[in-house]
Amino acid sequence: xxxxxxxxxxxxxxxxxxxxxxxxxxxxxxxxxxxxxxxxxxxxxxxxxxxxxxxxxxxxxxxxxxxxxxxxxxxxxxxxxxxxxxxxxxxxxxxxxxxxxxxxxxxxxxxxxxxxxxxxxxxxxxxxxxxxxxxxxxxxxxxxxxxxxxxxxxxxxxxxxxxxxxxxxxxxxxxxxxxxxxxxxxxxxxxxxxxxxxxxxxxxxxxxxxxxxxxxxxxxxxxxxxxxxxxxxxxxxxxxxxxxxxxxxxxxxxxxxxxxxxxxxxxxxxxxxxxxxxxxxxxxxxxxxxxxxxxxxxxxxxxxxxxxxxxxxxxxxxxxxxxxxxxxxxxxxxxxxxxxxxxxxxxxxxxxxxxxxxxxxxxxxxxxxxxxxxxxxxx
Amino acid sequence: xxxxxxxxxxxxxxxxxxxxxxxxxxxxxxxxxxxxxxxxxxxxxxxxxxxxxxxxxxxxxxxxxxxxxxxxxxxxxxxxxxxxxxxxxxxxxxxxxxxxxxxxxxxxxxxxxxxxxxxxxxxxxxxxxxxxxxxxxxxxxxxxxxxxxxxxxxxxxxxxxxxxxxxxxxxxxxxxxxxxxxxxxxxxxxxxxxxxxxxxxxxxxxxxxxxxxxxxxxxxxxxxxxxxxxxxxxxxxxxxxxxxxxxxxxxxxxxxxxxxxxxxxxxxxxxxxxxxxxxxxxxxxxxxxxxxxxxxxxxxxxxxxxxxxxxxxxxxxxxxxxxxxxxxxxxxxxxxxxxxxxxxxxxxxxxxxxxxxxxxxxxxxxxxxxxxxxxxxxx
Numbered sequence: 001x002x003x004x005x006x007x008x009x010x011x012x013x014x015x016x017x018x019x020x021x022x023x024x025x026x027x028x029x030x031x032x033x034x035x036x037x038x039x040x041x042x043x044x045x046x047x048x049x050x051x052x053x054x055x056x057x058x059x060x061x062x063x064x065x066x067x068x069x070x071x072x073x074x075x076x077x078x079x080x081x082x083x084x085x086x087x088x089x090x091x092x093x094x095x096x097x098x099x100x101x102x103x104x105x106x107x108x109x110x111x112x113x114x115x116x117x118x119x120x121x122x123x124x125x126x127x128x129x130x131x132x133x134x135x136x137x138x139x140x141x142x143x144x145x146x147x148x149x150x151x152x153x154x155x156x157x158x159x160x161x162x163x164x165x166x167x168x169x170x171x172x173x174x175x176x177x178x179x180x181x182x183x184x185x186x187x188x189x190x191x192x193x194x195x196x197x198x199x200x201x202x203x204x205x206x207x208x209x210x211x212x213x214x215x216x217x218x219x220x221x222x223x224x225x226x227x228x229x230x231x232x233x234x235x236x237x238x239x240x241x242x243x244x245x246x247x248x249x250x251x252x253x254x255x256x257x258x259x260x261x262x263x264x265x266x267x268x269x270x271x272x273x274x275x276x277x278x279x280x281x282x283x284x285x286x287x288x289x290x291x292x293x294x295x296x297x298x299x300x301x302x303x304x305x306x307x308x309x310x311x312x313x314x315x316x317x318x319x320x321x322x323x324x325x326x327x328x329x330x331x332x333x334x335x336x337x338x339x340x341x342x343x344x345x346x347x348x349x350x351x352x353x354x355x356x357x358x359x360x361x362x363x364x365x366x367x368x369x370x371x372x373x374x375x376x377x378x379x
Numbered sequence: 380x381x382x383x384x385x386x387x388x389x390x391x392x393x394x395x396x397x398x399x400x401x402x403x404x405x406x407x408x409x410x411x412x413x414x415x416x417x418x419x420x421x422x423x424x425x426x427x428x429x430x431x432x433x434x435x436x437x438x439x440x441x442x443x444x445x446x447x448x449x450x451x452x453x454x455x456x457x458x459x460x461x462x463x464x465x466x467x468x469x470x471x472x473x474x475x476x477x478x479x480x481x482x483x484x485x486x487x488x489x490x491x492x493x494x495x496x497x498x499x500x501x502x503x504x505x506x507x508x509x510x511x512x513x514x515x516x517x518x519x520x521x522x523x524x525x526x527x528x529x530x531x532x533x534x535x536x537x538x539x540x541x542x543x544x545x546x547x548x549x550x551x552x553x554x555x556x557x558x559x560x561x562x563x564x565x566x567x568x569x570x571x572x573x574x575x576x577x578x579x580x581x582x583x584x585x586x587x588x589x590x591x592x593x594x595x596x597x598x599x600x601x602x603x604x605x606x607x608x609x610x611x612x613x614x615x616x617x618x619x620x621x622x623x624x625x626x627x628x629x630x631x632x633x634x635x636x637x638x639x640x641x642x643x644x645x646x647x648x649x650x651x652x653x654x655x656x657x658x659x660x661x662x663x664x665x666x667x668x669x670x671x672x673x674x675x676x677x678x679x680x681x682x683x684x685x686x687x688x689x690x691x692x693x694x695x696x697x698x699x700x701x702x703x704x705x706x707x708x709x710x711x712x713x714x715x716x717x718x719x720x721x722x723x724x725x726x727x728x729x730x731x732x733x734x735x736x737x738x739x740x741x742x743x744x745x746x747x748x749x750x751x752x753x754x755x756x757x758x
């Protein structure tokens with residue numbers, strides 16, 4: 001490989017694109033250009049971001065797009081398109097055939113093609129170094145998890161303080177406690193702890209919790225299982241936390257308690273298997289098999305036409321500057337330094353939903369739990 | 380044009396992609412597939428989203444990706460890749476050459492190519508109907524602006540209640556009032572009003588405010604201009620609000636007051652020019668010229684090598700399901716039904732930064748202000 005072939009190009013907003021944030025350490029809401037070429041890293045910025053870029057970006061060169069534009073106008077007499085400016089930046093670095101992330105915008109790739117730039121998408125991880133967390137990153141992820149735990153503690157506190165009204169409706173502060181109200185209180189606690197609350201955090205009660213992505217709405221009820229899944233981002237570092245707990249305000253039934261317990265044993269099974277070299281897909285299969293053996297198969301009800309029942313999502317996902325980031329837990333051999341959520345769930349219409357989610361670091365010896373908040377059941 | 384040529388394809392998460400949310404009305408954190416073909420609209424969903432999709436998506440057909448996968452396995456005996464499943468879905472609809480948004484992922488376009496699907500990126504607006512807001516959308520944007528105004532009122536309230544301590548440092552609740560603390564209080568108010576606070580809302584004081592995208596940090600000070608720029612999203616509708624006010628806690632200097640006033644006159648100039656058919660770029664030029672005539676030219680200091688000074692960002696941007704959405708204010712003739720921010724700013728190192736931002740609807744007669752919160756200066 002020569003230097004030209006190895007040029008890496010990203011064009012994205014670092015608020016949206018974790019690769020960009022990882023590569024530059026520079027947080028900007030609008031798309032900008034990053035190029036790594038012959039061991040040097042450069043960014044091309046609009047005037048709006050230029051001063052901040054000089055101060056904050058962890059790169060070798062910060063180039064002004066408007067200055068480059070003026071140079072092109074001096075040479076050609078015509079105002080160049082944004083793609084022409086980017087192409088000129090790339091050519092000046094000898095990077096006419098850079099590799100780009102798989103999610104590089106197709107339209108822009110065509111425009112650059114018209115300017116003599118051939119970009120080549122990388123189908124797997126674009127910055128594979130991201131999957132092995134550094135010591136500094138582990139500290140930052142752990143801090144984001146602590147923020148998440150503060151939100152979870154607030155949820156427990158409010159549920160404990162709630163009273164049980166007519167038809168088992170929970171009340172708090174003199175009013176009905178809804179999913180929406182509890183979510184707002186949790187998110188307020190997360191904000192005050194330095195987190196950016198997720199747009200779609202989950203507080204789902206009873207049958208609503210059988211839908212793993214349903215956010216939950218309306219009155220929370222006593223004696224029903226409530227899934228609380230929080231995944232805020234650190235406002236300072238950009239790293240994510242991700243945690244799920246399942247609780248009952250009041251008294252659980254025996255079948256709720258059994259579902260909760262089997263799900264927990266499934267999580268323990270997964271945790272006990274974690275170590276470098278092991279196949280995440282095999283662990284997922286083991287957990288699913290364990291649930292089936294205990295009476296909770298993964299299946300569609302109603303002769304295969306109705307709702308899903310059982311454990312019908314992945315056992316976990318990579319966590320870092322993206323909430324869901326590579327590698328896929330179920331499709332990779334684990335490596336020391338990777339950070340994953342481990343989150344088996346059981347969703348049985350008629351009983352309710354349970355999910356237990358923690359975050360682990362894969363270590364040479366096995367794993368280390370990064371989350372530490374307990375798992376209360378009845379509150 | 381025949382039906383096949385007109386097929387429109389989007390593959391994206393509707394939390395990230397406003398076109399997808401507009402097309403389906405279905406909020407999902409993970410990417411899914413939308414196809415509009417021969418007047419019918421269909422989505423392809425994973426098991427995780429299927430039940431919710433049946434209930435919530437505003438489309439004609441909801442198709443299960445895993446069922447399609449099983450059909451392919453029955454036929455071929457092999458597990459298909461995600462791209463094969465998508466290609467099979469497209470072929471079943473006769474949509475082998477669909478158009479896609481310009482930001483369609485390049486990697487996926489190559490994978491689909493390998494399955495006989497040629498996607499064609501649309502370089503302008505993919506759903507041009509989005510730029511003309513319906514009556515329902517105007518109500519939703521206006522609601523999002525009201526939520527933003529609640530956050531702004533909270534900022535004013537806290538600044539008014541703050542006391543001025545040693546070295547002009549503001550104090551509130553017995554502690555130093557920092558950008559971070561004020562932001563947290565604003566965002567708490569926005570959360571409680573049903574908004575999702577922005578990850579990077581701005582509370583920037585003094586020289587910090589000279590950088591239009593700097594979020595601001597550290598102690599807020601009396602007698603300095605503070606730019607507060609809030610752009611939360613409605614948690615229910617997904618529409619954005621966007622507002623900026625510039626205030627001084629305490630007493631402004633004459634040159635601060637003049638900068639604030641000239642910026643306001645610039646905004647009034649822009650507002651007075653708004654009507655269908657007018658060129659947004661011409662309005663921008665007029666405002667910039669007005670600022671230059673009043674002693675605030677747009678220029679780089681230090682012989683063209685230093686910081687920017689003057690008015691060096693756009694006059695406004697489209698607002699809706701995206702915070703910054705087409706059309707570009709500075710590059711289009713306005714049309715009735717479009718919603719824009721109008722936000723001239725003046726940033727003069729040594730004096731400070733001012734920005735006045737409101738939201739307007741372009742009407743057949745001119746414009747209607749959708750934001751209504753006042754513009755206090757000294758608090």
